[in-house]
Amino acid sequence: MSYQVENVLRAQTELGECPLWDTQQQVLWFVDILAPALHRFDPSSGEHQVWPVAEDIGCIGLREEGGLIVALRSGVCFLDEQGKIVRRIAENPGEAARSRFNDGRVDPFGRFWCGSLWEPQDRNGGKLCRVDENLRLTVQAEDVKISNGLAFSPDRRWMYHTDTPNGVMYRYPLDAAGEPGKRQVVRHFIQQQGGLPDGAAVDSEGFYWSAMFDGQRVIRLDPTSGDIVDEIPLPVRWPTMVAFGGSDLKTLYITSSRENRTAEELAQYPQSGDLFAVRVNVAGLPEPRFIHQ
Incomplete structure (x- = not known):
């Protein structure tokens, strides 16, 4: 189908x-x-409100009690809705000087997942972490350069995860308690053939929508076969993540980047860093909220 992408912010x-x-x-x-x-x-x-924070802020989740749970460079915290730290939860289990948190979200079981990246990019030094209801942080997976694309199937049986520089999408089987099993490779990507998988979301039919960094598009793919079944061309080359929103959850919001771009690149893609929205035919899933004791 033909999509109408709007720069909404x-x-x-x-x-x-x-x-x-x-x-x-x-x-x-x-x-x-x-x-x-x-x-x-x-x-x-x-209305667009902005609250600066003191350090790199990777990912956020809604809390059942109000406010947000966030992964800052130094570790995981609770924030109020004006970006003020109200409680520190856990330290960054990596080397915070060379590793920061990146992509993540709350899972259907009410736990907060947050992945990190290894900034030198000379080894797979990123981690995938989880904060449980007891506020304890554990490392769930390693051997990634940049943890990205975390999403969960509607039936709560699968967790999806990508490693952007290595161009791979994984899935993990989840048991009834939400504990992940051995990871499986879903698809390998080549940057020169349409970009690399960045942030993602799963729709109500179970398909996986991924922002293709350096690919100027969002793709919808079958999370079992890895086949691309649809795509949305974008006016920016470096989309970063997608989220379903709107009253019917059929508006796909897309963030983007202008990090490390040359003046020539920004002249070619002047909307880099803006927020986009596009109406789609399938609804997404409501985001769960973090629950703690």
């Missing part, structure tokens, strides 16, 4: 990431990792 983020739709407030939260800030966008009024 001239955000000009350095590294826009982790869009998150709040079904209660009907607003979109997202972050700028490298010009560190928490953003709140109300599409009904156009």
Whole structure:
């Protein structure tokens, strides 16, 4: 089908990431990792609020008790809705000087997953972590360069995860308690053939939507076969993540990056760093909220 992509917010983020739709407030939260800030966008009024934070902010999740759970460079914290730290939960299990948190979300079981990246990029030094209801952080997976694309199937049987520089998408079987089994490779990607998998979301039919970094598109793929079944061309080359929003969860929001781009590249793609929206035919899933003891 033909998609109409709209630039809904001239955000000009350095590294826009982790869009998150709040079904209660009907607003979109997202972050700028490298010009560190928490953003709140109300599409009904156009209001855009920005709260700077003191350090790189990787990913966020909604809390059952209100406010947000976030993964900052130094570790995991609770924030209020104005970006103020109200409680520190856990330290970054990697070397915070060379490793920061990146993509993540709350899972259907109410736990917060947060992945990290290894900034020197000379080895697979990233980690995939989980914060449980007891507020204990554990490392669930390693052997990745940049942890990305975390999403969960509607039936809670599968977790999906990507490693962007290595161009691979994985899936993990989940047992009834949500514990992951051995990871399986779903698909390998080649940057020169349409970009690399970045942030993602799963729709209500179980298909996986991935922002293809350096690929100027979002793809929808079958999470079992890895086959691409649809794609949305974009006016930016470096999309970063997608989220389903709107009252019917059929508006796909897309963040983007302008990090490390040359003047010539930004002249060619002047909307880099902005927030986009496109109507799609299938609804997404409401984001779960973090629950703790």
